[in-house]
Amino acid sequence: MxxxxxxxxxxxxxxxxxxxxxxxxxxxxxxxxxxxxxxxxxxxxxxxxxxxxxxxxxxxxxxxDQEYIDFQNQVYSIQSQANPLHMDVWPSTTKFEAEIVSMTAHMLSADKTEDEIVGSVSSGGTESILLAMKTYRDWARATKNITEPEMVIPSTAHVAFEKASQYFGIKLIRVPVGSDFRADVKAMEAAITPNTIVMVGSAPPFPHGIIDPIEELSEIARSRGIGFHTDACLGGFLLPWAEKLGYPVPKFDFRLKGVTSMSCDTHKYGYAAKGTSVVLYRGRELRHYQYYISTDWSGGLYLSPTLTGSRPGGLSAAAWAALVSMxxxxxxxxxxxxxxxxxxxxxxxxxxxxxxxxxxxxxxxxxxxxxxxxxxxxxxxxxxxxxxxxxxxxxxxxxxxxxxxxxxxxxxxxxxxxxxxxxxxxxxxxxxxxxxxxxxxxxxxxxxxxxxxxxxxxxxxxxxx
Ligand SMILES: Cc1ncc(COP(=O)(O)O)c(C=O)c1O
Structure with missing residues (x-):
C-alpha cells in the first residue's frame, strides 16, 4: 500500500x-x-x-436516549448565549458551575476527607488534564523553586499528559506498565527525581480500562511531597456507582490522602452534552495556580479560571441539568x-x-x-x-x-x-x-x-x- x-x-x-x-x-x-x-x-x-x-x-x-437528548438540547438552547466570562451578566452559569464542581467532588468522596475539595469546569478531559499539569508546574516553581519540572506517568495514561508536557515544558517520564497492564509501582517510584512535580494514575486508563494501583502510587507521591493526579475522566462518573453495586473497585478518589487532584468528565459517563469536564483539587491553594489573572491590561482587570476566555455557558447549564436530572x-x-x-x-x-x-x-x-x-x-x-x-x-x-x-x-x-x-x-x-x-x-x-x-x-x- x-x-x-x-x-x-x-x-x-x-x-x-x-x-x-x-x-x-x-x-x-x-x-x-x-x-x-x-x-x-x-x-x-x-x-x-x-x-x-x-x-x-x-x-x-x-x-x-432520544428523550434525554431532547432534554439536554432544550437546556442548551435556553442558555446558548450565556458566557461565564461575563459573571455579572450570567450569574446563572456561575451557579451551575459551582454546583457541578461540588456535586462531582462529593461523588468522589470530598466528604470523606478533612481537606476542602475544590475545582472548576473545563471543556473536556484534555483541558482538565492540561490545567492540572500547568497547576503543578506553577505550584512547584513557586513553592519549591523547581524550574525544570518532570511528571511521572504510566505508559497507558492518556496522551493529554504528553500534550501538557509539550505545551507547558514539563519533561515527560513515561514508565512502562506491568504485565497486568497496571502502573508498575516500583518502576514509577524509581522514576522520581528531585524535579518531579506530579505522578499520575488513571481510573481507568483509556486503552485497556484496568484501574491503576492508585492507593500505592498516591501514597508514594504523598511521602515524597509531590502531587498526585487521578485521571478519572473516563471512570469518575461510573466507578462510584460500580462500587455501590458491589463490583471490585480499588480506591481511586479523595479518600486517598495522597490524591491531590482529579479529572472527571461530565461529557462521558456524566451524560452531559459534549464539551464539559471537571478538574478538582485538594485545597484552594493548589487551585490558585490554575487561575489566570491580569491586573494591568488596558481592557481592565482580567480573571479567567481555565485555558479559554469566553466559554459556552449553555454547556455548563446542560452539564448541571444532566447531574440533577440523573x-x-x-x-x-x-x-x-x-x-x-x-x-x-x-x-x-x-x-x-x-x-x-x-x-x-x-x-x-x-x-x-x-x-x-x-x-x-x-x-x-x-x-x-x-x-x-x-x-x-x-x-x-x-x-x-x-x-x-x-x-x-x-x-x-x-x-x-x-x-x-x-x-x-x-x-x-x-x-x-x-x-x-x-x-x-x-x-x-x-x-x-x-x-x-x-x-x-x-x-x-x-x-x-
Ligand atoms: C482516561 C481518559 N483521560 C482523558 C481523556 C480525554 O478526554 P477528552 O477527549 O474529553 O479530552 C480520555 C478520553 O477518552 C480518557 O479516556
Whole structure:
C-alpha cells in the first residue's frame, strides 16, 4: 500500500460529503434561507445518527436516549448565549458551575476527607488534564523553586499528559506498565527525581480500562511531597456507582490522602452534552495556580479560571441539568445496565478461542489475538458498521461500553459480528499486515517512517473545505 493510496482512502473517510452536498469555501453572497440550512444539517445528522444510536460505536455517545437528548438540547438552547466570562451578566452559569464542581467532588468522596475539595469546569478531559499539569508546574516553581519540572506517568495514561508536557515544558517520564497492564509501582517510584512535580494514575486508563494501583502510587507521591493526579475522566462518573453495586473497585478518589487532584468528565459517563469536564483539587491553594489573572491590561482587570476566555455557558447549564436530572439513583441504574452489558461482552469475547481479553476490566474491554491480525478483525467489524477503538503496543482493540450497548440485542449482535469477523480474517490470510490504528477513527494506516509528517498532513486535510 503506498502513501498516496492511504491519503486517498483517508480523504474519502474524512470527507464523505464532498461530492454530495453543497460546499462553501467562501461566504455565500446572500445568506441562505434558514430552513434550507436546517435541512442540510438534518441530512448530515440522519446519515450519522443510525450508527451511534444503534450502539455500533465504542464510547462517544454515552447515553443517547432520544428523550434525554431532547432534554439536554432544550437546556442548551435556553442558555446558548450565556458566557461565564461575563459573571455579572450570567450569574446563572456561575451557579451551575459551582454546583457541578461540588456535586462531582462529593461523588468522589470530598466528604470523606478533612481537606476542602475544590475545582472548576473545563471543556473536556484534555483541558482538565492540561490545567492540572500547568497547576503543578506553577505550584512547584513557586513553592519549591523547581524550574525544570518532570511528571511521572504510566505508559497507558492518556496522551493529554504528553500534550501538557509539550505545551507547558514539563519533561515527560513515561514508565512502562506491568504485565497486568497496571502502573508498575516500583518502576514509577524509581522514576522520581528531585524535579518531579506530579505522578499520575488513571481510573481507568483509556486503552485497556484496568484501574491503576492508585492507593500505592498516591501514597508514594504523598511521602515524597509531590502531587498526585487521578485521571478519572473516563471512570469518575461510573466507578462510584460500580462500587455501590458491589463490583471490585480499588480506591481511586479523595479518600486517598495522597490524591491531590482529579479529572472527571461530565461529557462521558456524566451524560452531559459534549464539551464539559471537571478538574478538582485538594485545597484552594493548589487551585490558585490554575487561575489566570491580569491586573494591568488596558481592557481592565482580567480573571479567567481555565485555558479559554469566553466559554459556552449553555454547556455548563446542560452539564448541571444532566447531574440533577440523573441523580444518584439514575447513575446507579445506568451503571447497572452498562456493567451487565460489559460482563456479557467480556464473557462472549473470552468464548472466542482466537481472541483474548486483556486483564479483567469493568467496562472498557480491550482484546487482542495471538494468531490473527486484530486490526484486520477491526476493519472487518467496521465494514459491518462497528466503530471500535484501535490500540497499539500491543496491538488490540477495545469497546467502551455505554448505555447504547445495554439496549436489547446489541451485545448479541456485537458478538455474532465479532465471531463472523474472526472467521473471515482466518480464512483470508491476505488481510494480515502490520497496520497502525488512528485514535478516534476506524481507519488503520500502514506506515513506515514519516508518521509524524503524515499525521500533520492528515490534520491539514481536515481543515480543507
Ligand atoms: C482516561 C481518559 N483521560 C482523558 C481523556 C480525554 O478526554 P477528552 O477527549 O474529553 O479530552 C480520555 C478520553 O477518552 C480518557 O479516556
Amino acid at each position: 503506498d502513501i498516496v493510496k492511504i491519503q486517498q482512502d483517508l480523504q474519502k473517510a474524512l470527507k464523505p460529503y464532498r461530492d454530495e452536498m453543497p460546499a462553501y469555501d467562501r461566504l455565500p453572497e446572500n445568506g441562505l434561507p434558514r430552513d434550507e440550512i436546517v435541512d442540510q444539517i438534518l441530512q448530515l445528522y440522519k446519515r450519522e445518527e443510525p450508527r451511534w444510536r444503534s450502539g455500533h460505536v465504542s464510547g462517544a455517545v454515552y447515553h443517547g 441523580g444518584e439513583k439514575g447513575y446507579i441504574e445506568a451503571a447497572r445496565r452498562i456493567l451487565a452489558a460489559a460482563e456479557k461482552i467480556k464473557e462472549g469475547i473470552r468464548d472466542i478461542p482466537e481472541l483474548f481479553v486483556i486483564g479483567d476490566p469493568l467496562f472498557v474491554i480491550a482484546f487482542g489475538s495471538k494468531e490473527l491480525d486484530i486490526y484486520a478483525i477491526s476493519d472487518t467489524m467496521s465494514k459491518k458498521g462497528w466503530n471500535l477503538n484501535g490500540l497499539q503496543n500491543p496491538p488490540a482493540i477495545h469497546i467502551a461500553t455505554t448505555i447504547r450497548h445495554s439496549e436489547k440485542g446489541v451485545v448479541d449482535q456485537f458478538l455474532s459480528d465479532l465471531r463472523e469477523s474472526v472467521n473471515y480474517v482466518k480464512t483470508h490470510p491476505e488481510l494480515q499486515g502490520s497496520m497502525t490504528p488512528v485514535y478516534g477513527m476506524t481507519s488503520n494506516v500502514m506506515l513506515r517512517g514519516a508518521v509524524d509528517e503524515f499525521l500533520r498532513t492528515l490534520l491539514d486535510t481536515v481543515f480543507e473545505a
